[in-house]
Amino acid sequence: MTTLLLLCISLPIILATTALEEPDAIHVSIPVESPLRPLLGSKVQVPCYFHQNTVDDPGAPTSAPLAHRIKWTYITKEKTAQILVATKGKISVATEYLDRVTLVSYPQVPSDATIEITELSSKDSGTYRCEVTMGIEGSSDNVDIQVQGIVFHYRAISTRYTLTFDRAKEACVMNGATIATPAQLQAAYDDGYHQCDAGWLSDQTVRYPIHEPREPCFGDKHNFPGVRTYGIRDVNETYDVYCFAEKMSGRVFYSMSIDKFSFYEAKDQCVKLGARLATTGELYLAWKDGMDVCNAGWLADRSVRYPINIPRPQCGGGLVGVRTVYLYPNQTGYPYPDSRYDAICFQDNILTPQRVTMKVLCLGGPHPYLTSKPLWGGFISLSIQIFGSTVYDEILPLTLKSINSLHYNAASLYVGAVHSMTLLHKNTYEDQALLEEGVVFHYRPITGRYTLTFLEAQQACQSIGAIIASPQQLFAAFERGLHQCDAGWLRDQTVRYPIVSPRENCAGNLPNLPGVRSYGQRPASERYDVYCYVGSLEGEVFFTTDYDSFAYDEAVEHCQKLNSTLATPGQLYAAWKRGLDKCRPGWLKDRSVRYPITTPKSYCGGGQAGVHTIYTFPNQTGFPDEHSRYDAYCFKGAFSSPVASIIAALLQQPVNKQSAAQPPVSFDWGPC
Structure with missing residues (x-):
């Protein structure tokens, strides 16, 4: 009796265990890492393979190769929609996906359910299920797809329709994007994008997307919605441009203040936070990810915009999108740089070096004054610290050659450190950021x-x-x-x-x-x-004169007596941008003679602002003879000793490294 009872209890457990160990009759696999991230307007192939686990039984019936039923389904939180069904070699595609969806290898390869989806729009983001059944047996696998990128209209700071084809491409690059393709603009239109402004696309055509036709925006489609086109245009014609931003490698955030910021204050504020002003493309990507702030803020191109995802009347007239603050009612011009708005910043996901600290110590010898003599006496010790770690430490004789060597060693070590920590900025951002300063x-x-x-x-x-x-x-x-x-x-x-x-x-x-x-x-x-x-001037350019002015060599010596050097043209241009205005020509280091004018005067440079040059010949060539008599422009570094001025001036000389910009430098001086 006991044995029979144990058998009754054990038999269901044995049968259940056997059933669990048996493989599924059909195995379905999507062998890719999820999520897939195709670009807007492109296409994607999602592989799906299946096989049937048959029992090794000679008497078991065999199934026909095309007997399985394949179904692809699109799934979001809001809905589940059938994409296609295939069975017995026939494929039925849902109306919404006609002309966009195909099975790549079916029915030629019956066990391959790989699907291809073209003309991707943001609405195609979601979960895709590949399901295969035969009779009562079936199995499935899922994959997520996130369509990346956003198309946005861009207008230059000057006015409407000012961009040639080449300038349009450059404008997109400077805003963290590329010029959009026709497929990307069409996909944006399919997502609901509407813009009554003609803009360049990558194939040299000019188009614009219209959902609600009105008289000024009819184009070639009259009363029908769609993407209007002017066809291929001459590269020298001028329009706006449609740009495409792909993805971000960091985050966009606001910095706010009661008094707001001018444009340059906004730049400084972002830097203080270990960031920089965001580009227009980055703000559009942040908006696409859900950013919603009803406060206008400065961006890197000097535009002022704000992202709205939740429509409300007081924010952009109840419309969603990235809203732009224009200077004029016809939607042209950017606000003046001294206008006050919040700052919209961007911070990389990677660590960015903010400063390289250099410690300099003069060891013995007299005070070294600027001179052409090869040896001043004494020694100089320089250590370079990046993120608190010493990467360079050396003591050398105090000569111009040794200091010059220290400059290039310091710069190359910095570049090497940047490479090893993969801390490179994109060149387009560097160009934009540098231009605002220089x-x-x-x-x-x-x-x-x-x-x-x-x-x-x-x-x-x-x-x-x-x-x-x-x-x-x-x-x-x-x-x-x-x-x-x-x-x-x-x-x-x-x-x-x-x-x-x-x-x-x-x-x-x-x-x-x-x-x-x-x-x-x-x-x-x-x-x-x-x-x-x-770039920006790390020191001061000042004008100096004497009773009889100077020949070139006399100008060099006079600046040396003032614990400074004869300024370079680059330093004079940087000082001019900072506001230096002097209607007196003066010698510069390259033996040229120039003078800076910020307030135009008819008697100074023909009423034109800028740095003006004295040439020898009427065709604007040749510098004055070195014995000619002019005043001088000197440069003094923003440091506290003669040695500091020398090294500071040398460190300002940019190193020709395409991969990294010169780091900000601070000095910790010993007794010199």
Whole structure:
């Protein structure tokens, strides 16, 4: 009796255990890492494979190869929608997905249920289920898809329809994006995007998306909704642009104050928080992720915008989207930089070095004054600390050569540290951030017009305390009014020049239109002038004179007596941007003679603001003879000793490293 009772109890357990150990009759697998992140307007293939676990029984019936039923389903919190069903070699696609969805290999490969979805829009983000059944047996697998990116309309700071095709592409890059493709604009339209402004796309066409047709926005579709097109246009025509921002590697956040911030105060505020001003593209991505703030804030391109996800009348007229504050009622112009708004900042997910600390100690010897003598006596000790760790420590004789060596060692060590910690910023952001602090200027050496190869152009900028400018910096300088009818090298080995007021000899590739002319990328051996860039001034440029003025060598000695150096053109341009205004020509370090004008006067530089140059010849070439008599512009670093001034001046000379910018530097001085 006991044995029978144990058998009755054990048998169900044995049968259940056996059933658990048996594999599913059908096994379905989506062998990809979830989520998939395809781009807006692109396509995605989702692999799905299945096989049937058959029992090794000669008497068991076999199934036909196409007997299985395949079903793909789209699942969100709001709904579950059937995409397609396939069985016996026939595929039925839901109306919503017609012409967008296919099974890649079915029915040629009956066990392959891989699906391809084209023309992806944000509405396609969600969970996708691949389910295979036969009779009462079935199995499924899921994958998440997150469609990435957002299309946005962009208008330059000046006014409506001012961008040529090349300038449109550059404008998107400067705002953390790329020019959108027609497929991306169509996908944005499918998501509900509406904008009655014609803009460039990547295929050189001009289009705009309209959901609610009205008279000024009919285009080629009259009363029908859709994306309007002007077709392929000449690259020199001017329109706005549609940009595409893909993804962020950090976070966008607001910084607020009772008194708000001017544009430059907003920049400083973000830096204090270990961040920078966000780009327009980054704000659009943050808005797409749900950011909703009813306060306007400064962005890196000097625009003022705010993201609205929850519509309310007092915020953007009850409309959702990234709203823009324009200067004029016709939706053009950005607010003046001294206007006061909040700051919209961006912070990378990676750690960014904020400062390199250098400790300098003079060991013995007299006070070293600026001189051309090779040895001053005494020694100098320099240690470089990055994030609290010493990465460089050396004691050298106090000579100009040794200090110059310390400068380049310091810079290269910094670059190496940045590489090892993968702390590189994108070049586009660096260009934008640098331009706000500095100035782009045309440079012609003493040798004459169009005498610099590409390598010599880079060296020329470095020799005058600057670096060769990027195309983005030159374009932004043009937007701020830079006009120069002289072709010059840029950092990407192209040759360009900015024309605000076109005339016959300066038409270039943009006849009768303002813009940055381009010769395209040129062989490095060709000869032109160069456009240089100089950042913020770490010190002071000051004017000095004497009863009889100075010859060049006398100007050098006079600045040395004042514990300073003769200023470089780069330093004078930086001082001019800071507000230096002097109607007196003076010697500079490269033996040129120049003077800075910020307030135009008819008797100084022909009523034009800028740094004006004294040339020897009427064709604007040649520097004055070194025995000519002029005043002088001197530079004194913002440090407390002669040695500090020397090293500070040397450290300002930019190092030609494409991968990292010169770090901010602070000094801790010993007794010198």
